[in-house]
Amino acid sequence: MSRQRVPPPPLDTHPDPEHAANWRPDPSRTPQEWLVEGLLEEDHDAPYRLVRVYGQPFAPRELPLNYELGPLRCCYANAFALASEHSDLRYVEGYCTTWGSDTWKNRHGWCIDEDDQVVDPTWGTGRLPLAYRGIVLPLDIAEPHAKPFSHGTIDGGMMTDIPTLARLLGFPWPPTPEHSR
Template identity: 30%
Template sequence: MASNGSALVDALEHVVVDYIRMNADIVDRNRYGDPEWSYRSAYHLLLDHGRFFTPTARPSDVSKLPDRFCYQNAVTTAYAYGDHGLLYAEGFACSRAAAGIPIQHAWCVLPDGTVVDPTWEPTADVYFGVAVTDPALWPSDGGGLLSDFERCLPLLRDRLPADMLGSVGRKHS
């Protein structure tokens, strides 16, 4: 039997995936995007490649960085701790503290799929997104990779490079 904490996390995981599916459905119904593209939207890309990552408290040697700058914070932290295998990750995070509302967010992940979030304290209860292995794709100007259409367009239009996404984390069902 699941504990109350894990039942809540399971429910929040469903909230996040259902939110992404709902937005992908809106894109489809309104015929946004190009049906010839590999993905009509970042929501479709996340449904195909998104993974859940394991939240944990930020390690004491990783600094808390400014709120509202998650994309830049994640890139800065991934570069600073790259020798530990840290990757930039982006997608949606959700917590009971935010009334269970999925929020676009960026964080870092370790090779075992554990989250290192340099921005949020406390960390979210659920992290769902993609870990990006290629530092050339990490958005170093403060914007996001998936949340910025111009930056995301080549990923939507063209097939993703086979080695672009890390295989860490747990696939959704």
């Protein structure tokens, strides 16, 4: 299923512009800094800590025209299907920031290409997320959890066993002080 590509709406067309304005990042900090701060606020929760400590930052971009958009609210299934079909893509799970959100940490799944550029088959057009932070997951680890309307692997299927997931990914758990900075 694909959606028609539309240009992003102007920022002042949010359904509740006053509310949205309150959630726009302070221009003295980058959206990635906002995202990391939001993850740090939830550091007591293992999935947030895993992504904050071991995740990589990614910048948003429009979905390249050679990929199709998938259904909304199915980001893990969309990204998993795309990575399964295209050997040059890797599957990523983590968090992103969006305009006008009550939270700066929205769980999300997407892909990256060989140059670590975002290929997001769910939010790939229009009003894009401001920043992404995530961990590349092997498809065999993600497969049981990358279903439509799921919460994915990190924040869903393996949320209660982050130490095992960290070990499978080659990360020490709990993170050592030098990793936690």
